[in-house]
Amino acid sequence: MSPLTLITFLPVVGAAIILALPRHNHKLIQWTALFTALVVLIITASLYPQFDMQKVGINQEATFQFTEKHSWIPAFNINYHVGVDGLSFPMILLTALLSFLCIPASFGIKKGVQGYFALFLLLETGMMGTFIALDFFLFYVFWEIMLLPMYFLIGIWGGPRRIYAAIKFFLYTLIGSVMMLVVMLMLYFNTIDPVTGGHTFNMLHMMDQANQTGIILLHSTRIIMFFGLYIGFAIKIPAFPFHTWLPDAHVEAPTAISVILAGVLLKMGTYGIIRILYPILPETTVSFGWFIALIGMINIIYGAFCAMAQTDLKKLVAYSSISHMGYVMLGMSAFTAAGLQGAVFQMFNHGTITAMLFLLVGVIYDRAHHRQINGFGGLANVMPRYMGITLLAFFAGMGLPGLSGFISEAMVFIGAFQVWKVHTIIAIFGIIITAGYLLWTLQRVFFGETNPKYLDIKDINGRELFTLIPLGIIVIFLGIWPHPVLDLMNSSLSHLANMMSSVTPL
């Protein structure tokens, strides 16, 4: 059995155990969840030294690692086919890490503890499965499995407008995924399995243009399929103009769920584009590179301006996520090795940085029970340790040199500038706006007169530090020495860039 199968299904086992535990023994439930997530993290981390960074993956079945393949539904030629390459491995690392850290961050939850942790672990299964699936059908199933736990996690444990936010999230994502379903079937019925001659859901066979036949060879069909898949993924990113569910979902979701949402779920949109859209419809994608770059640019600028206008701290972070996912889109739209690496590295970094930001918002919300930026002031005096970590996270978000965000953003700009000069130049202003809103927020929250209400507010505690410090270390370490993550993706993404540059646009 592949270790990937283990890390995917271990959380479900944990969830089942949790459901069997006595309902009121919160401690036991919490520690079982923590233990499960820890085991998953340890297994995932132990794969790191075994991972061969030279193997490319992407469209070469033989060079995927830790693969496992079983026939699942022979009638439709559906396989349980999993494996990782340089694109997905950083993502499963991120998933395992954030899932683990979010469990202690959820220890404050008092209502329905059993259900919360069971759903949380089910969510982890969905996330892991999505990143490791190499069969489109399997990918789709995992992609949808995430919806249900997320709906309940926001809808039951969320803020005052949780019900509205949960259904909005559900509806948006479902629209995207049903469109994906139809495109998936179009691909299935027009892809020939080179071995058996039948149809296939194997993504790697779909990527081989020689296997594609029938109507999907028509330019018009390919453009429709491109947009079908693009919308499916763009809703998840969320790319302008499909982003409106995100601020609602984030504001209402409990802290840990916001972390998972921003840290992992948003990455699935861009991951899906790179994993599925790029290699399967390469020439159509290259022809619409300008479009992805344009949306990326809009995301950066628009997200940053929206963030600046917010009075709610969590909404500000939510919009900053939209802005930061724009860098990913801009980077990957260049189809160069630098751009793609920058994009995937930015996915990883945004996962860690935004997780810190949401956790920090959670810390202050637990104490003050509100998130109004103007409602604080002078917290530097009463919460010095909190301010230190917040500074680190904000600077990382701004892309300050020496921190991980800087490297990925710089790579994105370097990669994108070669191809999309105007887009990149406009997008660079996003950095200034980002610095603007983050510094302005820092100033309003931490400096000035201390609000008398918060004179005896408690500084950050040990449990909260436990979740934040590992992320902080990663942010600093990767800012100085990014190679541990960059080297993982190097050969895969260079290969993908070669694939993309060798096609002729429409």
Add this chain to the structure above:
Amino acid sequence: MNQSPINIDLSPMIPELTLVGGLLLLLIVDLLAKRNKGIIAAVGGSILLFVLMIITISAEERVGSYLFGTVIQDGITVFFRLLFCLAGIISLGLMSYRFKDEGEPHLLILSCILGMFLLAGANDIIMLFVAIEMVSIPAYVLAGYGRKDMKSAEASLKYVLYGAVSSGMMLYGFSLLYGISGATNLPEMAAKLGTVSGTSLPHVMGLVLVFAGIGYKIAMVPFHFWCPDVYEGSPTAVTAFFSVAPKAAGFAALLRLMPVYVTLEPTYGVTAVGMITIGSAMTMTLGNLGAIWQDSVKRLLAYSSIAHAGYLLMGFAVLAAYPEGEIHDLATAAVMFYLVVYVFMNLGAFLIVDLVERNFGGEHIKWFRGFGKSSPIPALALAVFLFSLIGLPPLAGFIGKFYLFSALVKGKLFALAIIAIANTVVSLFYYVRLIRDMFLYEAEGNIADQVAAGAKLKTLGGILAIVTLIPTLVLGIFWGQLANWIQLKVW
């Protein structure tokens, strides 16, 4: 034609004859029994249906047409008979809660199933019509079985009136078709109609009228008006049966009629594909839109069952577009697979609604608020059934939809696929609304105590929940076996 009636081989009718014999036996037992009549009838009926399943499977190899070509036995016959038995057994279980001391409703269900057995093998318009009536007439009585309930009486009357109109239309249609073709046997009729060059007006009229008649039976828009009222008025256990079995029977009849429909040429602008596509699109759209506003959960499920009839009709649109070949078989298999899944998830949903109604005395949506907290297990089961009805993986409903979408995409009916996508999203609204009320809302003021007392699935309910829940979950992941089996039945 010297064949004397005595020499007729009745062996293909063994399942029907067994059913009749068993039915009569149960009727006598019912007369002799003193108490628990309903339970005796339900247990006896279930055993009978179980025996019928065994007989059906053991006679599977006997493929061919019998009784002067009026009865056909093929894979599809076997499939539908098994499906009807299954739906019957689960429904009888549900019925025995409500009708503990009355044997007749259970026996009426069995007589309904007798009609369905004939329908599954009908290969002749007369046989088809008689079979449809044999399904309908016991159903009219069943709808009115909530004797003291005005709504039930209304439901029964409505059902009879609409049913009579639809039967009349169908019969008129059949007479027109017979007039043109001179044949009552379906393949013969299809062949004769196919040789007539061009399509005459009576031909079109005949097919349209028959389609309308069948449309009533399966609650296709615009012939669906009876459906929400009948479903709401009938006792819940009866509604559960109505929502699956007679509907599946209607689809079985349509499946048999398809070869006749594909003879339609677009002389008058009416084609089989066009007719069914429009019917399908309207049915799912109006069904889903209608469901959004319902506060009665039974009505909600009634509209949802209308919408599901629309989804199933998508498969028929593909069948009409591709009279034979690989795509035809795929679409047939898709329809059959969906019906199996639909039986489990829809009966499961009704099981829990019935539980709520029995415990709280109503099935208004207000009784479901806070239900998730007071009775987590039934509420969770209902949530699973509803998610499956939406078509979310990894549940069986997703695979059913996946199969239908496959047929549509393979048959290149993209417009219908897009309408179905939009509908899936709309359906999320009302199914999730119920789930939301169960888990996310608190019970309301004056009924809070009652809801807080909760409702438990007892032994029988638990067994029925397991019987419906396990396939809903397992067929979402391991559906290869069933898909293979169905494909064997199609070819």
